[in-house]
Amino acid sequence: MRSKTAPWILMAPFLVLFLGTVVVPIIMAVGYSFTTVERSGLLGEDGVKSVFAGFENYAAALSNANFIASIGRMILFGVVQVTVMIVAATVLALLLESASAKWPGFFRSTYFLPYGIPGVIATILWSFLYIPGLSPIVDTLGIIGIDVDFLAPGVVLWSIANIVTWTYTGYNMLIIIAQLKAIPGELYEAARIDGAGTFRVVKDIQLPLIRPALMLTIIFSIIGTLQLFAEPRLLQTMSAGITSEYTPNMSAYAYAFQYNEIGMAAAQAVIIAVSAFVLSAVALGISQWMEKRR
């Protein structure tokens, strides 16, 4: 009765595009990562050819001090920024849903607004608030005797963290609010009959039940952190602290388009992708392990 070809016809456009723009490029990237370009002749004037290089590119990438430093930087960034952002998003969601604030609709829209502003534009906006001479924040703090340089080498990582937090907190908050709304009203009724206070309700009902949403937001944030590119790249011209290999993705970009070392760039891209996989899997594993222990 049911046609065998119908599902494939319906899926065909998606699958063709998915294969062409995701699967094939991934296979190509893996392929590149195992090859190296050999130049014959002193200056490569006798032509170039690709040869199999085994794990040479991976070894080079993983022993590259700048690349390792960029990974370390992203781990530090992720631990601090993702934590701050998820805690902030959770607190804001709980406050908005507690129904003890006025104008929750206005606040929710305001917090979500930055999500619609592209990372590039957000960085340009914030850079105006970072640049000495242009920034009223730097000016105001200067008047009361506090000299801050948001673009100083040691500070700029947290200035980037601020931009990312500003952009995505409201988005994560909405995911959490959606899950809070899915909690059945009877649970609140039961808690109230048992005489549970606000904090008991938060701790014993709301936080455990929004755990799937928290996992989702944390995994997305980890993947996002590994992909960090636009914000530091734009601030690069303003801050001496940002090198062209500041984040893993900037490094892969620099090797591909500035240094012309495709094998190295591909190896770095594969390492980034595998790390995203592993970190997501670890996050999911921890979540399931905690579920079992409950």
Add this chain to the structure above:
Amino acid sequence: MSTTTSPRPAQKPAKRRTPAEDGRSGSRSAGRNPAVTIIVTAILAIVAIYFLVPVYWVIVNATKSTDALFGTNGFWFGGGFQLFENLGNVLTANGGIFPRWALNSLIYSGLGSALATYFAVAAGYALAKYDFRGKKLVYAMVLGGVLVPGTATALPLFFLFSSVGLTNSYWSVLIPSLVSPFGLFLSSIYANAAVPDEVLEAGRIDGVGEIALFHRIALPQLVPAIVTVLLFQFVGIWNNYFLPLVMLADEKLYPITLGLDNWRAQTDRLPEFYQLTVGGALLSVIPLAILILVLQRFWRGGLTEGSVKG
């Protein structure tokens, strides 16, 4: 607005809720202490200032001359009001390149998200409503694709496109934008719940073809999922920076993000580009802000879907 889609309250409670009954205010805030209300509202207001400061700054400073931009307090108007002159300059600079960038962004995002949504919904519906060999493989493959960073595929994609001469063209940005694995997942979850098998069977008995079943019976049921996928894909393409940066060399093909970045990069040597960048930033923030605020309930609906199942 909230009554326009077909009522199915049992499946989608969060969507039907009107702002007035938000957050179970009726049942839970009864007898709430007014002091608590004031404190919580004050905290939320301070947080709101943080989220609005950059937007406020750009609105205020788009009205200033380049001298006043550096000479007056950035938090208040000063040095004359020349907003319209500035915006005029933004629109006419470099022979009207800014409107061109805006149009490009609209083409990439509008066309890209419309087609991507259609393809993703068709595939998601097929995965939800048919049993066939290889179904699990398709799911696993697409899930893997979601987790791979877009930037990891952009580099090989560049080499792939350059081997067929597609780089530095509209196609080079448009084609990769037509794929939405997230949209496929969302619409397959939604189709599972919203399109009853019996209705499809009834259609088959009436002699409706399989493809027509999708277009005539399933699509109308999937409207809420379609709107959400469309919005996410639109904003995703609009915000994209890495892909056009890698693919495009010709300034005329740039989307707004890349174009504004180009202007900002010139502020080092030519200070008048500051005013162009500020004005351009204002013009590009406004339409998206309106889109976000007006269509807010759709964002929430889609997120409910994804997160509850996730």
